[in-house]
Amino acid sequence: MSRRLRTALTPYALIFPGGIWLAIFFVVPMVVMLSLSLQSGSVEDGYAFTWNWHSYVDGLTNYHDQIIRSVIYGLSSTVIQIVIGFPVAYWIAFKGGRRKSVYLFLLLLPFLVSFVLRTISWQFLLSDNGMLLGPLKGIGLLPEDFRVLATPYAVIGGLAYNFLPFMVLPMYVALERIDPRVLEAAQDLYASRFQTFLRVVLPLSLPGVFAGVLMTFVPATSDYVNASVLGGTNTTMIGNVIQNQYLITQDYPTASALSFTLMALLLVGIFAYARALGTEDVLEVAAR
Amino acid sequence: MSLRGRAAGRRPLLGGRGLQIFTWLVIAWLLLPIAVMILFGFNDTQGRYNTAWQGFTLKWYGKLFEIGDLTEALVNSLLIALLTMVVAGVLGSLIGLALGRYRFRGSGTTNVVMFAAIACAEIVMGASLLSLFVTLAVPLGFWTIMISHVMFSISFVAVTVRARVMTLDRSLEEAARDLGAGTWTTFRLVTLPMIFPGVLAGSMLAFALSIDDFVITNFTAGGTVTFPLWIWGSTRVGIPPQVNIMGTLIFAGGVLIAVVNALMARRRG
Amino acid sequence: MNDPSRQDLAFLRGMTGRRLGRRDALRLSGLSAAGLALAACGVQGKSVAQPTSSAQVESEVDKYWSGKTKNGHVDFVNWPLYMDPKLPELKEFTERTGITVNYKEAIQETTSWYAKIQPQLAAGQSIGYDVMIVTNSVQLTQLIKLGYLVPLDHAQLPNFAKNVGERYKSQSFDPGNVFTVPYASGMTGIAYNPKYVDTPPTSYSALWDPKYKGKVGMMADSQEIANFAMFLLGIDPAKSTQADWEKAAEKLKEQRDSGIVRKYYDQSYIDPLAKGDIWITQAWSGDIFQKNLSDGTDLKFVIPDEGATIWTDNFMIPKTAVNPVDAIMMIDFFYEPAIAASLAEYINYVTPVPAAKDIIVEKAAKATGEDKKTLDMIAGSPLVFPSEDDYAKLRTYVTFANSEEHKKFESVFQPITTS
Numbered sequence: 008m009s010r011r012l013r014t015a016l017t018p019y020a021l022i023f024p025g026g027i028w029l030a031i032f033f034v035v036p037m038v039v040m041l042s043l044s045l046q047s048g049s050v051e052d053g054y055a056f057t058w059n060w061h062s063y064v065d066g067l068t069n070y071h072d073q074i075i076r077s078v079i080y081g082l083s084s085t086v087i088q089i090v091i092g093f094p095v096a097y098w099i100a101f102k103g104g105r106r107k108s109v110y111l112f113l114l115l116l117p118f119l120v121s122f123v124l125r126t127i128s129w130q131f132l133l134s135d136n137g138m139l140l141g142p143l144k145g146i147g148l149l150p151e152d153f154r155v156l157a158t159p160y161a162v163i164g165g166l167a168y169n170f171l172p173f174m175v176l177p178m179y180v181a182l183e184r185i186d187p188r189v190l191e192a193a194q195d196l197y198a199s200r201f202q203t204f205l206r207v208v209l210p211l212s213l214p215g216v217f218a219g220v221l222m223t224f225v226p227a228t229s230d231y232v233n234a235s236v237l238g239g240t241n242t243t244m245i246g247n248v249i250q251n252q253y254l255i256t257q258d259y260p261t262a263s264a265l266s267f268t269l270m271a272l273l274l275v276g277i278f279a280y281a282r283a284l285g286t287e288d289v290l291e292v293a294a295r
Numbered sequence: 296m297s298l299r300g301r302a303a304g305r306r307p308l309l310g311g312r313g314l315q316i317f318t319w320l321v322i323a324w325l326l327l328p329i330a331v332m333i334l335f336g337f338n339d340t341q342g343r344y345n346t347a348w349q350g351f352t353l354k355w356y357g358k359l360f361e362i363g364d365l366t367e368a369l370v371n372s373l374l375i376a377l378l379t380m381v382v383a384g385v386l387g388s389l390i391g392l393a394l395g396r397y398r399f400r401g402s403g404t405t406n407v408v409m410f411a412a413i414a415c416a417e418i419v420m421g422a423s424l425l426s427l428f429v430t431l432a433v434p435l436g437f438w439t440i441m442i443s444h445v446m447f448s449i450s451f452v453a454v455t456v457r458a459r460v461m462t463l464d465r466s467l468e469e470a471a472r473d474l475g476a477g478t479w480t481t482f483r484l485v486t487l488p489m490i491f492p493g494v495l496a497g498s499m500l501a502f503a504l505s506i507d508d509f510v511i512t513n514f515t516a517g518g519t520v521t522f523p524l525w526i527w528g529s530t531r532v533g534i535p536p537q538v539n540i541m542g543t544l545i546f547a548g549g550v551l552i553a554v555v556n557a558l559m560a561r562r563r564g
Numbered sequence: 565m566n567d568p569s570r571q572d573l574a575f576l577r578g579m580t581g582r583r584l585g586r587r588d589a590l591r592l593s594g595l596s597a598a599g600l601a602l603a604a605c606g607v608q609g610k611s612v613a614q615p616t617s618s619a620q621v622e623s624e625v626d627k628y629w630s631g632k633t634k635n636g637h638v639d640f641v642n643w644p645l646y647m648d649p650k651l652p653e654l655k656e657f658t659e660r661t662g663i664t665v666n667y668k669e670a671i672q673e674t675t676s677w678y679a680k681i682q683p684q685l686a687a688g689q690s691i692g693y694d695v696m697i698v699t700n701s702v703q704l705t706q707l708i709k710l711g712y713l714v715p716l717d718h719a720q721l722p723n724f725a726k727n728v729g730e731r732y733k734s735q736s737f738d739p740g741n742v743f744t745v746p747y748a749s750g751m752t753g754i755a756y757n758p759k760y761v762d763t764p765p766t767s768y769s770a771l772w773d774p775k776y777k778g779k780v781g782m783m784a785d786s787q788e789i790a791n792f793a794m795f796l797l798g799i800d801p802a803k804s805t806q807a808d809w810e811k812a813a814e815k816l817k818e819q820r821d822s823g824i825v826r827k828y829y830d831q832s833y834i835d836p837l838a839k840g841d842i843w844i845t846q847a848w849s850g851d852i853f854q855k856n857l858s859d860g861t862d863l864k865f866v867i868p869d870e871g872a873t874i875w876t877d878n879f880m881i882p883k884t885a886v887n888p889v890d891a892i893m894m895i896d897f898f899y900e901p902a903i904a905a906s907l908a909e910y911i912n913y914v915t916p917v918p919a920a921k922d923i924i925v926e927k928a929a930k931a932t933g934e935d936k937k938t939l940d941m942i943a944g945s946p947l948v949f950p951s952e953d954d955y956a957k958l959r960t961y962v963t964f965a966n967s968e969e970h971k972k973f974e975s976v977f978q979p980i981t982t983s
Contacts, residue, residue: 013478015399017397018394018397021393022390022393022401022405024386024389025386025389025449026405026408028445028446029408032445032446033408033446036423036427037423040427043430091321094318097314098315099318102311102314102315108557113326116325116329116550117328117329118503119549119550120328121507121522122523123527124332125328125329127530128328134839134841135840136839136840136841137839138331152778154841157826171325172325221414225416229417231418239825240826240827240828240983241983243983246418248982249418249422250418253679254513254675254680255676255679257682259426262422263422263426266423269416273414273416274415277414340859346838347839361649363649363651364669364670432686432689435680435684517681517691517692518668518680518681518692518693519692528644531831531832533834
């Protein structure tokens with residue numbers, strides 16, 4: 008084999024094993040799921056491919072409320088994360104000084120504890136007479152029947168909590184990349200601090216915000232752990248429905264139709280979003 | 296990076312004390328549930344229901360492995376995470392190396408697939424894998440969990456390694472080749488040591504992703520139970536203090552590795 | 565159009581055609597062709613003919629058990645905290661027979677457990693367990709109907725024949741114990757926290773009482789909520805019709821939409837009840853008892869005047885079991901009165917072995933202090949040893965003629981809990 012040919016083949020050889028894995032266990036399953044969503048039958052008699060579009064129609068008629076609710080919860084938690092996360096990212100990037108990495112480390116610490124365990128820990132903390140609300144009720148600051156658990160606020164709060172570090176990190180990376188000379192230039196041109204922030208820092212941080220949204224909106228919208236641990240009645244998200252349909256009711260066609268709808272909704276949005284920004288860029292920020 | 300760091304003497308921008316306090320409050324908010332988890336591992340409860348503080352004890356640490364199922368779930372989780380770390384670490388690194396180093400037809404497609412795998416909702420991946428396994432009548436269990444974990448970790452490893460590869464100086468490898476080293480020797484003695492920090496970071500990420508995963512595992516586990524699945528199941532009747540302790544130990548292990556890593560990096564740097 | 569392979573080709577063309585022009589998508593579709601080919605197979609499943617006469621059952625039993633031998637090991641799967649974690653009963657079994665037991669508490673819900681094992685059983689693969697505990701339910705009926713369970717050889721169940729309570733021999737879900745034998749039973753009733761609820765509830769209407777707004781727990785299980793609403797409306801669940809279901813569903817929607825229900829729980833209502841997040845809830849009898857014993861809480865459980873449902877968790881051997889002989893030996897072991905007593909002492913659910921009561925009473929007579937108190941409590945508890953009067957108030961779950969009817973039932977009640 009000539010050296011040139013070998014060089015030309017090397018990347019394919021490198022990609023092959025992992026690529027096959029992704030093809031078989033990521034791409035193919037998606038197609039299988041699409042096919043399953045068009046099948047009809049029952050668990051006893053088996054399912055067969057019949058172009059059964061009804062699963063989509065039924066799924067959307069029965070569960071459009073949950074789909075809309077998931078998007079609303081996902082968006083709300085994302086907005087909360089931006090509002091909370093931006094000042095943090097900003098402060099660490101510009102004022103963190105030598106201890107920047109310590110702050111980042113602290114922000115990442117929650118990931119060393121299981122996601123399920125953290126959420127359950129919140130359920131424990133937010134209990135009606137628990138460690139947080141109990142004392143406040145005791146001194147009369149809160150009415151006796153006040154509660155956080157089993158409300159939409161608890162679910163949105165839980166989502167914001169669980170994914171916040173994914174929002175802060177890309178924003179931090181973007182802010183950290185801002186060349187101080189640009190800021191100096193702005194100030195030399197008599198921009199006030201506020202103007203510098205608004206006209207220079209904010210626009211330059213946007214790619215980070217976009218990447219953060221990408222990293223948090225999808226998991227938040229499709230989550231079901233927070234809704235089942237922290238939610239109550241009328242807080243069911245589409246993730247709960249899918250998990251229920253797959254693992255409990257075993258209505259595979261409806262379940263796959265719903266997951267496919269969810270995926271299409273999220274993935275199409277994201278691809279458009281990533282296209283507009285350039286895939287490479289977003290991936291790079293995400294990688295940091 | 297260092298140049299920018301040194302430029303800290305510039306005029307201050309917006310914010311000051313207020314922002315600092317805010318940042319610390321956010322960090323406190325992030326760590327509060329973890330503190331509670333650690334604390335309740337020391338709770339002197341009588342029975343298996345660990346809900347109210349009843350005094351300090353170390354007794355649960357002595358009874359850490361008393362619940363056989365829980366121990367086995369943890370062992371499963373650790374085994375799967377280790378396997379995932381190795382397999383996804385190798386496969387992902389190879390992809391990362393290819394993408395970071397070579398220009399070739401198909402790199403676009405690979406990027407798209409990896410991006411999709413990273414951006415895809417976990418529940419959709421879990422659901423589609425279950426669809427596949429159900430259709431093929433593959434028995435669910437340890438290996439299907441492992442397969443799914445490797446699947447979602449590969450992209451993360453690849454992206455991490457690719458980022459590292461792209462920062463490397465190719466001339467070193469060329470120099471090695473000019474000095475007569477073969478492809479394999481160059482790889483082993485020059486390329487690998489250079490990308491190794493990326494490989495290590497990616498593999499550790501894969502380990503962390505695997506040991507924490509609940510959503511996908513729940514779909515592909517069948518009768519096999521992992522640590523997060525056990526916790527999920529035990530919420531029905533109350534979480535025993537052993538769970539808090541295992542959570543605490545995993546947390547402490549992670550902190551230890553991170554700190555050692557940081558110290559070593561500082562020494563090298 | 566009837567040729568499935570042609571349909572798939574058309575499908576593939578449709579997919580690529582629509583996205584033509586995007587090279588990447590095309591490649592993805594190429595990769596997926598393999599997926600499509602196998603997707604066309606669909607998901608397997610097939611129900612089998614049920615034995616109708618006792619002679620048929622016998623021949624099925626013979627056919628299955630002939631040539632099967634003891635292997636010295638058994639894999640047993642159960643629900644969480646459904647046995648003393650030190651496993652004294654299983655240790656004794658191993659000591660006596662030399663058969664090792666691998667015990668797992670991996671079943672968290674009947675429905676999700678069924679969903680986990682069904683594909684494997686359908687494919688004729690081992691689920692990794694030789695004995696499992698499943699509640700009488702639609703899923704259990706499915707397991708039987710689909711031929712996934714081993715017909716039990718009663719010649720190998722002498723203790724069962726001798727010691728089991730009469731009522732357990734003619735349960736409607738498996739008359740004659742062809743496929744299942746009882747592990748423990750429990751009732752679904754109302755539990756409340758007396759710290760917050762002053763007057764002990766006597767009727768299901770307490771769960772609809774606006775004064776407990778936001779403090780009422782209901783279960784996520786369609787059967788459980790349906791039963792409660794039907795009791796409230798004076799309908800016997802076991803004899804209910806579709807019209808009854810609609811009425812019950814209305815009642816439940818009303819309860820939910822007026823904000824009375826805090827949440828629909830699986831078994832996780834216990835902690836919130838003790839903490840005061842909920843004050844009054846649907847509950848399973850043994851849970852409350854265990855919580856009180858182990859945590860010193862003072863929760864109460866009542867069976868309302870309208871009656872309550874009783875369910876039974878059952879031993880069974882899946883068709884693909886690797887060690888069926890060891891499995892049936894272990895099952896029979898649990899019907900020794902001493903073993904049944906030891907189990908009931910820990911789990912506090914209704915034991916199917918009435919003789920266990922005498923053993924607990926005897927033990928209590930010898931014990932002193934705290935132990936004696938506990939044992940007396942268990943021996944006297946209507947939740948572990950219900951009296952005939954208690955039994956008279958108990959009803960069984962809704963039974964379905966076919967899966968269509970069950971689907972209908974779920975479509976009526978599931979939207980209530982997944983709102």
